[in-house]
Amino acid sequence: MEAPTVYLDHAATTPMTDVAVEAMTARLREVGNASSLHASGRRARRIVEESRETVAQALNCRPGEVVFTSGGTEADNLAVKGLFWSRRDADPARTRVLASAVEHHAVLDPLEWLEEHEAAGVELVPVDGSGRLRVDALAEAIERDPGTVAMLTVMWANNEVGTLQPIDEVVALARTHGIPFHTDAVQAIGSVPVDFAASGVDALSVSGHKVGGPQGVGALVVRREVDLTALLHGGGQERDVRSGTLDVPAIAGFAAAVEVAVKQQADLAARLAVLRDRLIDGVRREVPDVVLNGDPVERLPGNVHLGFPGCEGDSLLMLLDARGIECSTGSACSAGVPQPSHVLLAMGRDAADARSSLRFSLGHTSTEADVDAVVAAIAPCVERARAARA
Amino acid sequence: MKVVAAMSGGVDSAVAAARAKEAGHDVTGIHLALSRNPKSYRSGARGCCTIEDANDARRAADVIGIPFYVWDLSDRFHTDVVEDFMDTYAAGQTPNPCLRCNERIKFAAVLDKALALGFDAVATGHYATVVDGPAGVELHRAIDGAKDQSYVLGVLDEQQLRHSLFPLGDTPKPQVREEAAARGLLVADKPDSHDICFVADGDNTGWLREKLGDRAPNQGGEIVDEATGTVLGEHTGTYGFTIGQRKGLRLGHPAPDGRPRYVLDIEPVSGTVTVGPRERLAVERISGDRLRWCGTPLPVGTVLDGAGVTVQLRAHGAEHRAVVRVLDERLEVELIDHASGIAPGQAVVVYDGTRVVGSATITRADRVPVGVAE
Numbered sequence: 001m002e003a004p005t006v007y008l009d010h011a012a013t014t015p016m017t018d019v020a021v022e023a024m025t026a027r028l029r030e031v032g033n034a035s036s037l038h039a040s041g042r043r044a045r046r047i048v049e050e051s052r053e054t055v056a057q058a059l060n061c062r063p064g065e066v067v068f069t070s071g072g073t074e075a076d077n078l079a080v081k082g083l084f085w086s087r088r089d090a091d092p093a094r095t096r097v098l099a100s101a102v103e104h105h106a107v108l109d110p111l112e113w114l115e116e117h118e119a120a121g122v123e124l125v126p127v128d129g130s131g132r133l134r135v136d137a138l139a140e141a142i143e144r145d146p147g148t149v150a151m152l153t154v155m156w157a158n159n160e161v162g163t164l165q166p167i168d169e170v171v172a173l174a175r176t177h178g179i180p181f182h183t184d185a186v187q188a189i190g191s192v193p194v195d196f197a198a199s200g201v202d203a204l205s206v207s208g209h210k211v212g213g214p215q216g217v218g219a220l221v222v223r224r225e226v227d228l229t230a231l232l233h234g235g236g237q238e239r240d241v242r243s244g245t246l247d248v249p250a251i252a253g254f255a256a257a258v259e260v261a262v263k264q265q266a267d268l269a270a271r272l273a274v275l276r277d278r279l280i281d282g283v284r285r286e287v288p289d290v291v292l293n294g295d296p297v298e299r300l301p302g303n304v305h306l307g308f309p310g311c312e313g314d315s316l317l318m319l320l321d322a323r324g325i326e327c328s329t330g331s332a333c334s335a336g337v338p339q340p341s342h343v344l345l346a347m348g349r350d351a352a353d354a355r356s357s358l359r360f361s362l363g364h365t366s367t368e369a370d371v372d373a374v375v376a377a378i379a380p381c382v383e384r385a386r387a388a389r390a
Numbered sequence: 391m392k393v394v395a396a397m398s399g400g401v402d403s404a405v406a407a408a409r410a411k412e413a414g415h416d417v418t419g420i421h422l423a424l425s426r427n428p429k430s431y432r433s434g435a436r437g438c439c440t441i442e443d444a445n446d447a448r449r450a451a452d453v454i455g456i457p458f459y460v461w462d463l464s465d466r467f468h469t470d471v472v473e474d475f476m477d478t479y480a481a482g483q484t485p486n487p488c489l490r491c492n493e494r495i496k497f498a499a500v501l502d503k504a505l506a507l508g509f510d511a512v513a514t515g516h517y518a519t520v521v522d523g524p525a526g527v528e529l530h531r532a533i534d535g536a537k538d539q540s541y542v543l544g545v546l547d548e549q550q551l552r553h554s555l556f557p558l559g560d561t562p563k564p565q566v567r568e569e570a571a572a573r574g575l576l577v578a579d580k581p582d583s584h585d586i587c588f589v590a591d592g593d594n595t596g597w598l599r600e601k602l603g604d605r606a607p608n609q610g611g612e613i614v615d616e617a618t619g620t621v622l623g624e625h626t627g628t629y630g631f632t633i634g635q636r637k638g639l640r641l642g643h644p645a646p647d648g649r650p651r652y653v654l655d656i657e658p659v660s661g662t663v664t665v666g667p668r669e670r671l672a673v674e675r676i677s678g679d680r681l682r683w684c685g686t687p688l689p690v691g692t693v694l695d696g697a698g699v700t701v702q703l704r705a706h707g708a709e710h711r712a713v714v715r716v717l718d719e720r721l722e723v724e725l726i727d728h729a730s731g732i733a734p735g736q737a738v739v740v741y742d743g744t745r746v747v748g749s750a751t752i753t754r755a756d757r758v759p760v761g762v763a764e
Contacts, residue, residue, distance in 0.1 A: 315507060318418075318459050388506035 006325040006373045010210075010302060010363025011159055011187060016253065017212035017260050017364065024214055024253030034246045035237060044248045051255030058262040059189070059206070059221055061196040067220045067238045068251055072186040072207030074242075075220035076106040078231045079182040079203045080153055082241065084114055085229035087150040087180060094150040096121040098141055100133045100165065101346035102158050104184055106205075108342070111153075120150070124346075130295035131163035131347050139173055146177040153181070156188035156204075160330040160343040160359060161294030162303025164192065171200040180226055186210050186218075190261030191269060191300050202226045206258070208250065212364060213257030217250035264364075272301040272362045275371050279304050279360060282375030287382050293344065293357060302362035305330060307349075311356050311385040319381040320358075325374055330359035391510040392416045393555060396496055397450060397458070399443030401570045401577045402515030402558055404450035408573055409557035410513045411454055417513070419451035419458040422500065424467040424491075425588060446577050453574050463499055470494040472588055476602050479629040482658030483735025486542070486705070487586055492516075493545035493682070501553055511553045518543050518746075519559030520551055527551045529684040529746040534562040541705050544739035544749035545682045595638075598629040611661020613641065616654055616670060628656050631663050633755075634671055634731020641665070652731065654757070671731040672758040676703070676723040678738045678750025681716075688748070692716040698743040703729050703752070704736055714740050714747075721750040728758060 007015075016024075032044030049063070056063040069075045080097070087094050099111055101124040114120035125138045133154055142149055152174050157164050167183060174181035182203040188194050190211045196204055203222040209215040222228055222241075234243030261268075283290055283306060291307035308316060313329035320327060330341055340354035360374060393415040395407035411417040421444045444460060451458035471490045478485035501512050517532035518540040529551055532538040546554065558566055570578035585592045613623040622641045625631070630638070635653045652671055655664040681687075688694075693715050700709040701723055711726040723738055732755035740747040 314459070314461065315503070318457075319507060321457065322418075384507055388503045 004324065006370045007365065008325065008327045008360040008362060008370060008374065010366070011162075011300075011359065011361035012328055013209045013215060014212055014363040015365050016209075016214060017257055019260055020213045020253040020257035023256035024249045027249035027252045030248075032248065034248055035235060044246075047248050047252050048246050051251045054255040054259050055206075055219060055221075058258045059194060059196045059204070060198065061221050062224065064239070065196070065221050065224055067222060067242050068246060068254075069218050069220055069238075069242060070216055070244075070247075071218040072104075072184070072205050072210070073106040074231070075205035075207070075218050076104065076182075076184055077110045078220050078228065078242065079205060079222070080107055080110040080151070081114065081231060082228040083151040083180045083182060083203065083226070084118070084120060086227040088118075088120075089229070090227070093148050095119065096123065096145070096149045097151055097153070098123050098125055098138060098149060099153045100125055100127060100155065102127050102131055102133075102160075102163075102343045103153065103155055104159055104186070107153055107155070107184055121148075125154075127163075127346050129348055130298075131158050131161045131293075131343060132295055132298065133165050133170070135166055135169045135173070138170065142173060142177055142179070146179070149177065149179045151180045151182060154183055156183045156185040156194065157192065157300050158294070158343060159187045160341055161305045161347070162187075162300035162361075163295045164188075164298040164300065167199060167201065174202075175200065187300060189258065190265050191272075191302060193265060194262075196221050203228075208254040208257060211257050211261040213254040214250045217247055217254045219254075268364055269301040272366065275362050275366055275368065276301060276304055278368065279362075279371045279374060280306075282371065283378050286375060286379040291353075293347070293349075300361075302366070304360040304362070305357060306360070307353055307357045308382050308385070309353075309356060310389060311382055312389055313355055313357050315385040315388045316358055316381055319384055320374075320377060323373075323377050323381075325377055327374075328359045328361070329355075330357055392508060393418070393511050393513050394500070394504040394509045395419050395456070395513045396500060397421050397447035398515070398583075399440075399446035399450075399577065399580075400515065400583060401567060401575065401580050402517070402563075404447070404454070404515070404575050404577050405566050405570050405573070406513050406515040406555075406557045407450070407456065408454045408569075408575070410555055411456055413557070415511075415513075415555075417454075417456045418509070419447065419454070419456045420500075421447040421458070421460045422467075422495070423460050423462045423464055424471075424495070425464060446580065450575050450577055453576075461500065461503070463495055466499045467491070467495055467588075470499075475586075475588075476598070478735045479598055480602060480658070481735070482628050482656040484632045484733035485735045486737055487588075488542045488705070489545055489737055492542055497546050497550040497554060501550060505553065511555050513555035513557060515558055516543060516556050517558050517563070518556045520554055520556060523685075523745075526685055530559070531741070531744040531746070532556075532559045536706075537563045539705075540741075540746050541702050541707070541737070541739050544684060544737060544746050546684055547682060548685050551684060595630040599627060602627070602629055611657075611663060613639065613663045613665055615651070616664045616666035622651075622665065625661075625663060628658055628661055628663060631656055633733040639665065668730075670757065670760070672728045673730065673732045673755045674725055674728050674758045675756040676701075676721075676725065676729075676732060676738055676752055677754040677756075678721045678723070678752045679719060680751040681719065681721060681748060682750070683748040684746045685748075688716050690716055690718050694740065694742065694747065696742060698741075700741045701725070702739045702741065703732055709741065712740075729755075 032040035034044040034048045052063045052066045111122045115122045180202045183201045184205045186207040206219045208217040228241045230241045232243045293305040340351040344354040397403045397419045475485045475487045516539045517537040519530040531540045589597045610626045612621045651665040654666045695713045701712045713724040715722040739749040
């Protein structure tokens with residue numbers, strides 16, 4: 001009599017929506033390379049281009065601005081390295097890259113690579129205690145020497161603590177100084193309104209499986225006027241900045257998912273915010289010294305990131321998992337050993353705080369019953385985890 | 391029972407976990423992350439701690455059908471095992487880190503955490519047997535004498551043994567490999583680990599030089615012939631030597647009698663390393679402290695002199711018949727069968743027949759005086 005799984009790790013990956021599954025599976029048995037010239041190839045190409053138009057309409061960009069990739073990580077790599085290279089090649093003085101200190105590793109690691117291999121000057125701009133970028137510090141960093149900045153990258157919403165970043169203010173700074181600005185919007189699409197054209201960002205990363213689409217597909221939306229150096233060389237399939245045979249079924253599923261996610265964003269956000277607050281209040285009742293990490297207001301509607309003083313997040317995760325409740329410690333597992341989250345450290349927390357946290361992330365299949373299951377289980381699990389650390 | 395199976399990524403711990411599950415226990419696999427900076431792919435498969443090993447353990451858990459997690463014990467391991475290893479070498483002694491790891495990590499930190507989290511026992515792939523005897527829990531040798539690992543478990547006390555499962559104690563190693571293959575475990579033919587897991591390339595001396603270079607009480611010293619007092623050479627640190635060592639002395643010129651010379655004694659403060667012929671390694675008496683009893687502690691004054699009483703002085707070493715006296719916080723061991731090349735820092739594990747009575751850390755090894763025929 002196993003209890004049903006309570007899946008509260010939607011920020012890691014969320015179940016595919018029915019429309020996405022249908023769109024993808026409908027294509028799986030069809031032959032056709034989107035680059036082939038015959039009828040089968042044209043049919044595949046048509047799926048890709050219709051998908052591109054669907055994504056463009058959902059995100060409010062031009063279809064030609066959508067570059068399909070293998071997912072969010074590739075989109076981030078392409079944006080960070082591609083913008084840096086093209087910008088520095090055009091003007092060798094531009095070697096600085098500015099990013100928030102709480103970026104995803106898909107951004108941070110390419111930055112580190114650029115620092116090591118391309119002599120880029122990477123500066124991580126601090127955040128405040130809630131994980132929100134300090135725009136004054138960013139302005140100061142740019143204005144120190146605006147002519148040497150190659151690019152800026154600041155995520156739309158943080159994947160760990162759910163804090164929304166002041167994208168408008170960053171865009172204003174980037175515009176003033178003529179610096180290309182990339183944002184990782186992987187966690188934002190479907191959760192908060194994202195309008196590419198209106199936002200003024202130059203490049204934006206999207207991932208399929210965070211919005212109800214398949215894993216292994218995503219896109220970089222990049223303004224046509226912006227030069228981007230290619231990362232993958234081969235057939236030049238995507239605007240010559242991304243090569244590789246296009247994954248037609250995945251792209252079809254991705255587009256269908258993005259369309260639904262954006263259409264239902266407002267309703268879902270309203271529903272999730274209620275569940276989120278119910279979860280926070282419920283856990284607080286059971287574990288009064290729990291700490292809510294991230295910004296209490298400017299946060300993703302489905303994100304609940306909690307610190308449990310005196311617990312190892314790992315122990316808690318295991319105890320909850322044994323009860324069928326699935327969440328995340330939110331810390332990146334680098335080299336097999338879990339490291340304290342760089343996000344919490346950047347927010348001024350110590351390593352013990354960082355190790356005592358859990359992320360519950362809600363999504364389109366979440367219910368009140370899921371939330372109540374966590375509230376019912378949390379106190380005994382916390383008690384056990386505290387004993388295990390003593 | 392709810393059981394945590396410690397899975398190193400090797401064949402033994404995988405089969406142990408599978409057997410624990412088959413015995414009806416509710417088993418959860420865990421891999422211990424012991425290194426702060428694991429190398430992803432080492433040459434050959436050695437010990438634990440690599441990402442590859444963690445993946446092997448994870449795949450084994452998948453095949454067995456148990457949940458799997460990685461527990462980060464790297465800080466504890468560093469403090470309790472790696473630093474102890476360095477300190478012991480710095481004191482001119484020879485540590486046994488596997489024993490320390492069992493005493494303080496696997497059956498202490500891991501066991502404590504497991505018990506607190508609601509588990510009842512820790513299962514490992516060690517070759518040893520725990521049985522309920524008339525006077526309580528007993529630790530015994532494994533039936534496969536060549537693989538027997540009761541020596542490195544001789545530090546476990548009654549409480550630790552009560553919560554330990556060693557499902558492989560009744561099986562010869564070749565059969566464990568066959569069973570792994572039959573169970574579809576891909577680690578079935580993975581080579582055994584032999585070296586110290588945290589010394590990545592197996593070069594202990596090089597590792598110690600790098601880690602200990604500045605901390606050793608001596609930065610070098612003389613190599614002296616015991617019989618003549620002649621200085622035969624110099625060295626850069628006593629941590630490069632173990633009593634009984636023959637290779638790597640780099641003495642330049644051979645002994646007058648042309649016979650090989652061995653390390654007889656290490657003086658950590660002056661750094662003097664004494665060498666001599668093989669027969670001078672013979673040890674007739676051993677003292678040890680840090681007593682550990684694998685069951686009910688024996689009172690001070692106890693003398694173990696039965697026919698079945700033996701001691702083992704190194705992992706996979708020989709059994710020596712002995713008379714063992716329990717003193718206050720100390721053991722005195724008279725070796726009926728003399729031993730050779732015994733290094734302080736290693737453990738003396740006391741057996742009565744196949745049963746492990748307890749252990750101590752060797753503080754002194756008295757060599758047979760010059761002139762006494764061996």
